[in-house]
Amino acid sequence: MSPGVLRVAQPFLNIGRFxxxxxxxxxxxxxxKTYRQNTLIQMVRIGIESIPIVALAAAFSGAVTxxxxxxxxxxxxxxxxxxxxxxxxxxxxxxxAVVTGFILSGRVGARIAxxxxxxxxTEQIDALEAMGLNxxxxxxxxxxxAGILMVPVLYVAACVIGVFGGLAAAELTGVVSSAEFILxxxxxxxxxxxxxxxxxxxxxxxxxxxxxxxxxxxxxGGADGVxxxxxxxxxxxxxxxxxxxxxxAVLLL
Amino acid sequence: xxxVENVYKSFAGRPVLQDVSLKIREGSTQAIIGRSGSGxxxxxxxxxxxxxxxxxxxxxxxxxxxxxxxxxxRKIRRQFGVLFQGGALFDSMDSFxxxxxxxxxxxxxxxxxxxxxVQTCLDLVQLSNVGSKSTSALSGGMRKRIALARAIALRxxxxxxxxPTSGLDPETSNTINELIKNxxxxxxxxxxxxxxxxxxxxxIADHVAFIHDTRMHWTGTTEELHxxxxxxxxxxxxxxxxxxxxxxxxxxx
Ligand SMILES: Nc1ncnc2c1ncn2[C@@H]1O[C@H](COP(=O)(O)OP(=O)(O)OP(=O)(O)O)[C@@H](O)[C@H]1O
Ligand SMILES: [Mg+2]
Numbered sequence: 001m002s003p004g005v006l007r008v009a010q011p012f013l014n015i016g017r018f019x020x021x022x023x024x025x026x027x028x029x030x031x032x033k034t035y036r037q038n039t040l041i042q043m044v045r046i047g048i049e050s051i052p053i054v055a056l057a058a059a060f061s062g063a064v065t066x067x068x069x070x071x072x073x074x075x076x077x078x079x080x081x082x083x084x085x086x087x088x089x090x091x092x093x094x095x096x097a098v099v100t101g102f103i104l105s106g107r108v109g110a111r112i113a114x115x116x117x118x119x120x121x122t123e124q125i126d127a128l129e130a131m132g133l134n135x136x137x138x139x140x141x142x143x144x145x146a147g148i149l150m151v152p153v154l155y156v157a158a159c160v161i162g163v164f165g166g167l168a169a170a171e172l173t174g175v176v177s178s179a180e181f182i183l184x185x186x187x188x189x190x191x192x193x194x195x196x197x198x199x200x201x202x203x204x205x206x207x208x209x210x211x212x213x214x215x216x217x218x219x220x221g222g223a224d225g226v227x228x229x230x231x232x233x234x235x236x237x238x239x240x241x242x243x244x245x246x247x248x249a250v251l252l253l
Numbered sequence: 254x255x256x257v258e259n260v261y262k263s264f265a266g267r268p269v270l271q272d273v274s275l276k277i278r279e280g281s282t283q284a285i286i287g288r289s290g291s292g293x294x295x296x297x298x299x300x301x302x303x304x305x306x307x308x309x310x311x312x313x314x315x316x317x318x319x320x321x322x323x324x325x326x327r328k329i330r331r332q333f334g335v336l337f338q339g340g341a342l343f344d345s346m347d348s349f350x351x352x353x354x355x356x357x358x359x360x361x362x363x364x365x366x367x368x369x370x371v372q373t374c375l376d377l378v379q380l381s382n383v384g385s386k387s388t389s390a391l392s393g394g395m396r397k398r399i400a401l402a403r404a405i406a407l408r409x410x411x412x413x414x415x416x417p418t419s420g421l422d423p424e425t426s427n428t429i430n431e432l433i434k435n436x437x438x439x440x441x442x443x444x445x446x447x448x449x450x451x452x453x454x455x456x457i458a459d460h461v462a463f464i465h466d467t468r469m470h471w472t473g474t475t476e477e478l479h480x481x482x483x484x485x486x487x488x489x490x491x492x493x494x495x496x497x498x499x500x501x502x503x504x505x506x
Contacts, residue, residue, distance in 0.1 A: 034358075118344070127341035130301050131355055132331035134323075 018214050021136065025144060028137030038142035046108050046143070046209070047150025051157060053107060054100050058158035061095045062087065062165030070175035080176035081184030087166045088185040092193035096158035098245055101204035104151065105237035109212040112143055113233030116216025117226035125217070140213045144206065151205025152198050159197065196252055203244050208237045254279055255300060255411070255443070260309035262295060269295050271467045273309075277460075282437045282444040284454045284475075287464035288489070293447045294338060296464065297413050300445065301333050302326045331359065334404035338415040338447075340396040342388040342403070349375075349384035352402045359407060374402035379428060394421045401429070405436065412436065413445045418453050430456045451493035454478075463489065 032039075069086045116139060119125050128135040163185070170176045176184075212233035219229040255277040262270040269292040277283045287293050298304040299311055302318045310317045313329055321329075342351050352371045356362055362370065375381050378398035388396065397417065404412060414433065418426040430453045437444045437457075448454060454461060454475070461478050463471040463486050471486050481487065 115345075122339055122344075123337045123341040124343055126298070126303050127335065127337055127343070129303055130330055130333060130335040130337075131358070132327040132329075133358065134327065 014214075017218065018211075021140070021214055021217065022210060024136045025140045028134050028141055031134065031137055032141070035137055035142050038138065039145050042142045042146035043150050045111075046104070046146045047153055050104060050107055050150075050154060053103055054154050054158055055161045057099050057103050058091075058096060058162040059165035059168075061099050061158075062091055062162035062167075063169035065090050065095065065162075066166040066169040066181075067173060067175065070170075070173070079180075079184075081180040081187070083170065083176045084166075084181035084184030084186075085188035087181075088163060089188070089190065089193045091162040091166070092159050092197045094197075094245075096162050097155050097197045097200040097204060098241065100151065100154050100158045100201065101208065101241040102238060104154070104204070104208050105241065106234050108147070109208045109233040109237040110230045112209060112212040113216035113219075113229045114226060116140075116213060117219035117229040120217060120219045121222055121225060136217075140210075140217065143213055144209045147205040147209030148202055149205070151208070152201045155197055155201035156194075159194065196248075199252070200245065200248055203248065204241050207240045207244060211236050211240060254312075254314060255445075256310075256312040257296070257300065258310045258312065260296075260299060260306040260311070262292075262299070262304065262307050268467050270299075270306075270464075273464070273469045275462050275469060275472065277443060277445060279443055280437070280441050281459045282433070282446060282457055284458035284461045285445065285447045285464065286449055286451070286454060286461060286489070289449065291464045292467060293449075293464060294415055297335075297415055297445065297447050300413065301330055301335060331407070332410040334407065334409035334412040336397070336401050336404045336412070336414045336417055338419075340400035342391075342396055342400055344388050346388070347384070348380075348386050348388055348391065348399045351388065351399055352384075352406055355403065355406045370406065371402075374406050375399075377405070377432060378402045394425045397421065398425075398429070401432070408440065409442065411443045411445065413447070415447045416449075417446065418448065418450050423452075426450070426453060427456075429453075433457050449493065451490055465489070 028035075065087050066083060069083050069090075070080070073082060073086070116125075119139070125135050125139070128138060167178045167181055170181050171178055215229045215233045215236065219225045257273060257275040260270055260273045261268070273292075273296060275283075275285075275296075285293050285296060295304060299306055300313075302311070305319050310319060312318070313332075316329065318326055318329060342348075343354065346354065349371055352374050353367050356367045356370055371384070372381070375384060378401050380395060380398050380402070383391065383395060383399070388399070391399065397420075401414075401417065417429050417433065421429065433444060433446065434457045436442050444457075446453070446458060458475050460474055461472070462469060465471075465485055471481065471483055473481065478486070478490070
């Protein structure tokens with residue numbers, strides 16, 4: 001194939017390769033017992049170790065949304081409790097999931113791509129295969145599983161912490177009392193919000209880990225290639241989160 | 254017995270191996286020599302099915318390994334121990350865990366038994382007390398020897414060594430050569446040694462295969478190598494003898 005044709009075909013070749021990689025990963029789920037310990041390790045690395053940064057981002061998102069909503073709704077005709085009714089759904093339906101996703105793209109996506117990329121270029125993946133291990137099952141399955149299990153957990157944490165961030169901002173700036181904030185949030189609470197957010201976070205968890213695994217696993221060309229894979233994983237994860245966010249909104253709302 | 258039959262392999266249209274054939278007898282030590290970039294590592298990766306030939310076949314005990322399922326291939330790979338060119342140590346584990354890894358993964362041995370086995374392997378490569386060292390704290394030669402310990406941990410039927418002595422001082426090289434010789438003679442292991450170190454070829458090999466210009470240029474026994482009048486082969490061997498002399502000269506740096 002000529003270079004021009006190759007460049008046009010590349011995204012499709014990548015999608016094909018991604019599909020094959022994921023089906024191999026799915027097939028090796030049968031040997032899940034072998035990968036159990038690795039999955040637990042990855043759940044700690046992807047989930048538990050991300051809690052501080054996700055909590056920080058969630059708290060600030062909640063606080064900023066509260067202040068901004070108060071600013072936009074300033075009018076004697078609108079009761080301040082509406083602020084709670086606006087902030088909480090914003091968090092559960094959009095912000096908690098997307099902010100968590102973006103943070104994990106950088107923190108988890110880049111790390112996965114760097115780890116697997118280094119293992120590829122230093123022949124560690126070859127060494128695993130040469131021993132008779134299924135490198136996809138051993139390396140990719142635990143990371144993707146950890147992603148789809150732990151990102152929803154982080155999402156829930158982000159929602160709770162985001163609401164507290166909002167409450168704190170409300171109290172500190174005096175735009176609305178916590179009691180009114182909570183009252184407004186409860187009056188207009190819709191259980192669909194958290195469900196929608198959970199579905200999103202589940203999809204984001206899959207996308208970030210699966211795409212970063214794919215990019216890392218197929219790294220080419222030395223330390224330079226690892227660097228390229230790392231950036232690409234972070235950027236691709238962010239882009240896919242945006243796209244998936246829109247698609248899910250269109251499909252489910 | 255391992256048979257490589259008329260193997261062709263190209264990367265991005267550039268041929269690396271053309272019509273390469275080789276027969277490796279049980280219990281013998283086969284050296285594969287050739288200049289840097291001549292495709293020695295590529296050939297070795299074909300033998301364990303990490304690369305698939307464009308044309309031709311690889312037979313391990315009469316099984317064509319490009320025709321079998323992935324899970325069957327993995328079973329065949331477990332008969333092999335492979336020492337990769339750069340060691341390919343898992344940098345997520347310390348030295349001890351690297352050697353213990355195949356034992357933990359493929360045997361039901363207790364921790365106590367594994368500890369003993371690992372110690373035996375580490376003693377064999379004369380690195381009895383580096384077990385707890387992180388792999389990044391090891392010198393190049395030590396890395397190679399740990400990788401060798403890992404490759405022999407499961408007492409494989411075949412061992413492939415990719416450049417076991419390159420980058421090592423002559424004394425350590427001799428230790429490794431002795432070790433390879435002992436393993437193949439006492440444990441009746443079939444060894445494949447990929448190298449451009451003629452010194453080690455003469456010390457350990459029964460048979461020699463010389464790859465030149467993408468083709469299998471010459472094959473024969475080590476005695477025949479001495480008598481060969483092939484000019485290309487002679488000049489390759491000569492160039493190496495010079496290197497050996499330089500190594501041994503007392504005032505070399
Ligand atoms: N995965 C790959 N993709 C593209 N080209 C490759 C790949 N692997 C090897 N090559 C090319 O094949 C050729 C042979 O490489 P190989 O690593 O087998 O050489 P070698 O004989 O082992 O050399 P050395 O003694 O330096 O290790 C090189 O030109 C290399 O660039
Ligand atoms: Mg090589």
